[in-house]
Amino acid sequence: xxxxxxxxxxxxxxxLSMLRRHGDxxxxxxxxxxxxxxxxxxxxxxxxxxxxxxxDTLDRNVVGANPGLRMIASMAIIPAxxxxxxxxxxxxxxxxxxxxxxxxxxxxxxxLMLAAARNIVAGDRTxxxxxxxxxxxxxxxxxxxHGKTLGIVGLGRIGEAMARRARxxxxxxxxxxxxxLDGDRERELGVECVSLEELLRRSxxxxxxxxxxxxxxxxxxxPELRTxxxxxxxxxxxxxxxxxxxxxxxxLEQRLIAGAALDxxxxxxxxxxxxxxxxxxxxxxxxxxxxxxTRENMALIVAENIVAVIEGRRPxxxxxxxxxxx
Numbered sequence: 366x367x368x369x370x371x372x373x374x375x376x377x378x379x380x381l382s383m384l385r386r387h388g389d390x391x392x393x394x395x396x397x398x399x400x401x402x403x404x405x406x407x408x409x410x411x412x413x414x415x416x417x418x419x420x421d422t423l424d425r426n427v428v429g430a431n432p433g434l435r436m437i438a439s440m441a442i443i444p445a446x447x448x449x450x451x452x453x454x455x456x457x458x459x460x461x462x463x464x465x466x467x468x469x470x471x472x473x474x475x476x477l478m479l480a481a482a483r484n485i486v487a488g489d490r491t492x493x494x495x496x497x498x499x500x501x502x503x504x505x506x507x508x509x510x511h512g513k514t515l516g517i518v519g520l521g522r523i524g525e526a527m528a529r530r531a532r533x534x535x536x537x538x539x540x541x542x543x544x545x546l547d548g549d550r551e552r553e554l555g556v557e558c559v560s561l562e563e564l565l566r567r568s569x570x571x572x573x574x575x576x577x578x579x580x581x582x583x584x585x586x587x588p589e590l591r592t593x594x595x596x597x598x599x600x601x602x603x604x605x606x607x608x609x610x611x612x613x614x615x616x617l618e619q620r621l622i623a624g625a626a627l628d629x630x631x632x633x634x635x636x637x638x639x640x641x642x643x644x645x646x647x648x649x650x651x652x653x654x655x656x657x658x659t660r661e662n663m664a665l666i667v668a669e670n671i672v673a674v675i676e677g678r679r680p681x682x683x684x685x686x687x688x689x690x691x
Contacts, residue, residue, distance in 0.1 A: 380667065481598050520574070571600065593622045595621060
C-alpha cells in the first residue's frame with residue numbers, strides 16, 4: 366500500500382508531481398481558506414504524511430488524531446502553529462523550510478511603504494468608483510519617499526535588504542539592533558545606529574523587522590507611536606505581535622502618525638476591526654513569500670523532506686532532531 370499524503374492547500378505542480386511519484390496524494394483544492402481544526406483532524410485521521418502551510422494550526426488533539434501519523438512537513442520557517450512537543454512525544458518528525466524569503470519580503474515591505482505614502486490603494490479604489498479628481502487635485506496628495514529617512518527596527522537579513530533598497534531612493538537609513546554592526550559593515554550599508562526612541566523621532570518611515578520573540582511583543586506600542594512624527598508611516602512585514610494593533614488604530618484616529626501598512630497581524634488571520642475601515646492603512650494577507658519561484662522552491666523542499674522519511678532517511682530540515690537520538 367502506498368503512503369497516504371495529505372496537502373492542506375494547493376501547491377506548485379513540481380512539488381505535487383514529486384509527491385505523487387512516492388505516494389497517494391489527497392489535496393484540499395481551496396486556496397482561499399485556511400482549514401479548520403475539524404477539517405485538519407479529519408485529514409490527519411486518513412493520512413500517513415501531512416504537508417501543511419504556515420497558518421495551519423495543529424494543536425495537541427490534531428497531532429494525536431491518528432496514532433499512525435508518520436510525519437508533519439511544514440512549509441513554515443518556524444512551526445509556531447504546531448504542537449511540536451506533542452509530535453516529539455509521539456516520535457513524529459516535524460520538518461520546516463530554511464530562511465529563504467529575504468528579498469521577497471523586502472520587496473513587499475518596500476511596495477507597502479510606497480503604497481501607503483503615495484495613496485496608491487486609495488487612488489485605485491477611488492478611480493474604480495468613478496472618480497477622477499484631476500492630476501493636480503489635493504484629494505489624494507501623499508508623502509514623498511525619495512530623500513527621506515527610513516528607520517529599520519531590527520537590522521537582520523531582511524532589514525539589510527531594505528537598507529540596500531533605500532540607496533536607490535537616496536534615503537538616510539537609521540537602525541536599531543541588539544548587537545550593533547561593526548563600523549565597516551555600517552559604512553558598507555550606509556546606515557547609522559541609534560536608539561529606538563531616536564529612530565522613531567527622526568524617521569519618516571519606520572519598517573519593523575525585529576525577531577518575533579516573546580520579549581519583543583508590542584515593541585511598537587502607545588509610547589513608541591507617540592514618539593513618531595505626525596507625518597510618519599509604520600510598516601510591519603515581520604511578525605504581527607511586534608505591533609500593538611489597538612494602539613496603532615488609536616494613534617491613527619488621533620492623527621499621531623500619517624499611516625501604516627501591514628502584512629502581518631497580532632491575531633492572524635484576524636485584524637483589529639478599527640483598522641479595516643481606514644483609508645490610511647494598507648493591509649495585505651501575509652504575502653511576504655508570495656512569489657512564484659519562491660513558493661515552488663519552498664514546496665519542493667517540503668516534498669523532499671517527505672520523500673526522505675518515506676525512504677527511511679532522516680529528513681534534511683528536521684525541527685525536532687531528538688526523536689532520532691534514542
